[in-house]
Amino acid sequence: MARILSLPSKSKKSPKTAAKKAARPSVTRSVAKKPAKAVKKAPAKATKAVKVAKPVKLAPVKKPAKAKAIASAPASPSATSSAGSRKDFSKDPINSSLKPADKIGFLREMLRIRRFEQQALKYYNQGLMGGFLHLYIGQESVAVGTASLMNGKDEIITAYRDHGHGLAVGMEMNPCMAELFGKGTGCSKGKGGSMHFFAPDKHYWGGHGIVGGQAPLGMGLAFALKYKGIKGCAVAFLGDGAVNQGVFSECLNMAALFDLPIVFVIENNGYSMGTSLERSSAIRHSLASRAEGFDVDWSLCGGFDLYELRANLGAVMEKARSKSRPHVLEVATYRYYGHSVADANAKKYRSPEEIERYKTEFDPITLWEKQLLKEKVITEAGIEKIDSEAKAEAAAAAEFAIASPWPSEESIFEDIYHEVDHKTEAGQTGRHFFSE
Amino acid sequence: MPVITYRQALNDAFAEELTRDENVFLMGEEVAQYNGAYKVTEGLWKRFGSKRIIDTPISEAAFLGMGVGAAMMGLRPVVELMFWSFAYVGLDQIINNAGCIRYMSGGLINVPMVIRGPANGGTNVGATHSHTPENFLANTPGLKVVCPATPYDAKGLMISSIRDNDTVCFMENTLLYGDLGEVPDGSYTIPLGVADVKREGLDVSLIAHGRAVLTCLAAAEILAAEHGIEAEVVDLRSIRPLDEETILNSVAKTHRAVLVDENKPFCGVSSQIAALLAEHAFDELDAPVLRVTALDAPAIYSMPLEKLQLPDAQAVVAKVLSSF
Structure with a gap:
């Protein structure tokens, strides 16, 4: 979202800019008719209403409605931060049923992801691992919240910023860290690297390096669930940059056409590499609203507060499961590091003040710690203990990775063809590999 | 031995595999209600219904990718490209996903999918509809590429391809669809990799x-x-x-x-x-x-x-x- 990235002094301009843009009928259509509240949107109906109305009636711009919609968008940190202006998501049934142990578990998972990545960063900077390292630090609540909502029949898939999702669904640190080091003990045997963690036994299908390329795969997961009569849903993550890939639009259409049980979660951290949302999306007030053109429901939510994320995502996942329909949920989030660690301009396309503000005001782990302290679910000492354990686990994972052997040379030709690996009859006929 | 067309041989292969394995489904542009742009899937929608024979919009990247995702989950998609030339708008899905996921996952995932359709020139449709991509798809370790010349081979190779646990790019030829040849009744397989x-x-x-x-x-x-x-x-x-x-x-x-x-x-x-x-x-x-x-x-x-x-x-x- 454009606005979440604006510092307070600039944020006042956003509604004006947006209202100005609303003079364009296409924008008016998608926004002026939109209910301001998250989740409870019924874009399909809204679209129909637009169709029924004479085009002439579309012309008057309802600036107040638009401004209201923008101002109340829960994705905005300023909305989140303005006391009393937002719903207390802790009272949502999906959260009020949580036990203290669950809440502490979420904290542990977020801290494990952060400490894991900080360890990885240390060794990356020492040149001990290659490739790219797309850090998830700042976004941990999204993966942890999602994993907490999976019911054993749900499937998830994401892009290249995939460490958090992997750890959140239960992958162990050792093989994940070893994968970053390219070791044979890695979760993908050193063949995938940072962008390619997979754990199909935990319903986690990667880990994909090409922007947007995983979106139709996610649709395939949903298709398979429906085909097999399994009442689960697929959650396909993509970033704010990926919505501009053509295949995502194709997916919205097909998911709606085929009534697939899928939630596309746009983790909007504001920047597609170094290009801000203002410079990459013609419609700036939201990315999820593109779904409206495909008769797909959509909504926005903040990703900083775990309760808010769970309440919003939980509701749309349940809707996907029960109604077998797609949904697009745009989650406002923020990464502290660059697009990847190799992103030399990470602090040039945004101000250090902006990064600092997110770290101090909207850090999902700090917010959750405060929440749990307020609820007296945990003590400062308790938090310290969990954090120490996470740090120790990450350090041990790095030691494990460093001590692990490289993959064997023979393994270069393994895991290419299933039939060859399993020495089936089909794997024995003809030449499969052409190196001398 | 019955004499049937190359087209019918493929159609028989689909019908037999659809009957044998409920995880097999066909998907592509005009494959169902239209009976196939080249009538290769004629009659299958009527016989097997909309769950198994699926018309898609003109969105090759999306339906190729959907096939990959479904195959990762254990289904066996047979995805038709009206022309292999149209694969070019979905190559990311074929090469990066179908071709590389098994490797990049360290063997945790496999993609048992068939991508099929005609790949030939000689039909007066110009350069963009006449591509023959067997060479460069065979350049991707992880993919298999099959090009049958006769009705007998078409059926036996198609059945093998559907049963194969890797992705097979199956390249047919519009100029051959009407060719006649002897094809035995019932299922038989021809192994891939045998000339x-x-x-x-x-x-x-x-x-x-x-x-x-x-x-x-x-x-x-x-x-x-x-x-x-x-x-x-x-x-x-x-x-x-x-x-x-x-x-x-x-x-x-x-x-x-x-x-x-x-x-x-x-x-x-x-x-x-x-x-x-x-x-x-x-x-x-x-x-x-x-x-x-x-x-x-x-x-x-x-x-x-x-x-x-x-x-x-x-x-x-x-x-x-x-x-x-």
Whole structure:
């Protein structure tokens, strides 16, 4: 979202800019008719209403409605931060049923992801691992919240910023860290690297390096669930940059056409590499609203507060499961590091003040710690203990990775063809590999 | 033995596999209610219904990717491309996803999918609808590439491809769909990676795949009748995996090789075969390895000129004669 990235002094301009843009009928259509509240949107109906109305009636711009919609968008940190202006998501049934142990578990998972990545960063900077390292630090609540909502029949898939999702669904640190080091003990045997963690036994299908390329795969997961009569849903993550890939639009259409049980979660951290949302999306007030053109429901939510994320995502996942329909949920989030660690301009396309503000005001782990302290679910000492354990686990994972052997040379030709690996009859006929 | 068309042979293969395995489904543009743009899937929607035979919008990247995702979950999608030329808008899904996921996941995932459709020139539809991508898809380790020339091979190779646990790019030919051939009743498989000697001969090996095999057979008849040259015709059937043994055995017998390929010459399938012969049959050869390929230009629209672009029997005969 454009606005979440604006510092307070600039944020006042956003509604004006947006209202100005609303003079364009296409924008008016998608926004002026939109209910301001998250989740409870019924874009399909809204679209129909637009169709029924004479085009002439579309012309008057309802600036107040638009401004209201923008101002109340829960994705905005300023909305989140303005006391009393937002719903207390802790009272949502999906959260009020949580036990203290669950809440502490979420904290542990977020801290494990952060400490894991900080360890990885240390060794990356020492040149001990290659490739790219797309850090998830700042976004941990999204993966942890999602994993907490999976019911054993749900499937998830994401892009290249995939460490958090992997750890959140239960992958162990050792093989994940070893994968970053390219070791044979890695979760993908050193063949995938940072962008390619997979754990199909935990319903986690990667880990994909090409922007947007995983979106139709996610649709395939949903298709398979429906085909097999399994009442689960697929959650396909993509970033704010990926919505501009053509295949995502194709997916919205097909998911709606085929009534697939899928939630596309746009983790909007504001920047597609170094290009801000203002410079990459013609419609700036939201990315999820593109779904409206495909008769797909959509909504926005903040990703900083775990309760808010769970309440919003939980509701749309349940809707996907029960109604077998797609949904697009745009989650406002923020990464502290660059697009990847190799992103030399990470602090040039945004101000250090902006990064600092997110770290101090909207850090999902700090917010959750405060929440749990307020609820007296945990003590400062308790938090310290969990954090120490996470740090120790990450350090041990790095030691494990460093001590692990490289993959064997023979393994270069393994895991290419299933039939060859399993020495089936089909794997024995003809030449499969052409190196001398 | 019943005589049926290449098209019917494929249709029978689908029907038999759809009946045998409930995880098999067909998907693509116009495959269901329209009965297939080339009628290869005719009657299947009526017989198997909308769950198994699925019409898609014109969104190759999305439905190819959806096939990959469904295959990861254990289904066996057979995805039709109306033309293989249309794969080019979905290559990310074929090469990066179908082709690489098994490797990048360290073998945790496999993608048992068939991607199929016609891949040929010669039908006056211009360059963008006449691509033959078998060479560059075979360039991706992880993918398999199959190009049947006859109804019998089409059915047996299709059944094997559907049962294969890796992604198979199955390339048919619109000019062959109406060809008749003997095809036994019931299911049978032809393993991928096994070439077929379609005609035996002692004087020269003609090595080809797809429709070029038929061109070679026609040329062989002319060579025998008019020039007393007995050509052996080796049908590769599958490009990857490749049956190098049959190729090398044939050349060891004839000591001459002419490679006939509707693929383009630059880094085409015939280039790979030529490299194989240079490395492993050098001492057997009595003449240089020669090639007859599609002319190295985009497929032209103009009908008489397009005919000149693809190998024909006379061109093969001339090339063979030049090697003696």
